[in-house]
Amino acid sequence: MAKVLVVEDEEALSQLLSYNLGKEGFEVALTFDGDEALMAVDEQKPDLVLLDWMLPNVSGVEICRRLRAQSETRDIPVIMLTARGEEEDRIRGLEQGADDYVTKPFSMSELVARMRAVLRRTRPTIAGDVATFADITLDRETCRVRRSNRDVHLGPTEFRLLDVLMQRPGRVFSREQLLDRVWGHDVYVEIRTVDVHVGRLRKALNKRGEQDPIRTVRSSGYALDETYGGR
The missing domain is CATH 1.10.10.10 (Winged helix-like DNA-binding domain superfamily/Winged helix DNA-binding domain)
Incomplete structure (x- = not known):
């Protein structure tokens, strides 16, 4: 079972993600700001991070940059979740090391498909159906x-x-x-x-x-x- 860390400060959305991803077979942990997210990654390395762009304290882009800068976490796949849809924003997120980019609002089926596609590339032993x-x-x-x-x-x-x-x-x-x-x-x-x-x-x-x-x-x-x- 893939362990997914959801970093999203909007509580209603984070709970919705937790419920639906749990039903899809993922083990889900929730954090609500950047500092919590970095601590959670240190404590229990997830198989994938769903990372909101706009977060309190530390932005999602900065979290992604820090994960990629450390040897222990640089291989953790990251999917950015954001309301930003402009091309330059998508490029910025990808340049900081994000593996994929999903713009809000999104369908749960699309998100799960993107997650499984990323996991197939990066964690093939746990990604199957x-x-x-x-x-x-x-x-x-x-x-x-x-x-x-x-x-x-x-x-x-x-x-x-x-x-x-x-x-x-x-x-x-x-x-x-x-x-x-x-x-x-x-x-x-x-x-x-x-x-x-x-x-x-x-x-x-x-x-x-x-x-x-x-x-x-x-x-x-x-x-x-x-x-x-x-x-």
């Missing part, structure tokens, strides 16, 4: 799942549920977290619905009596566990 766990393969582009040598037929909700679990193998996701990531913030769903869909996912994955990869953690939630063989 195919996730693998043990003998299970999930292809986000074709919406197909295979286990061993057979196709696993899932409904759209079970597919999203498996995708979330495969993004962080071993991590226990609470039912509330799964509701948020699979169904979304604005949809009211009974919390026990998660259990119903986990049951359907298990039935499809373990159709031939394979080892059950989904671990139930009592009073907590669910996790994918390669060493787990029961419920």
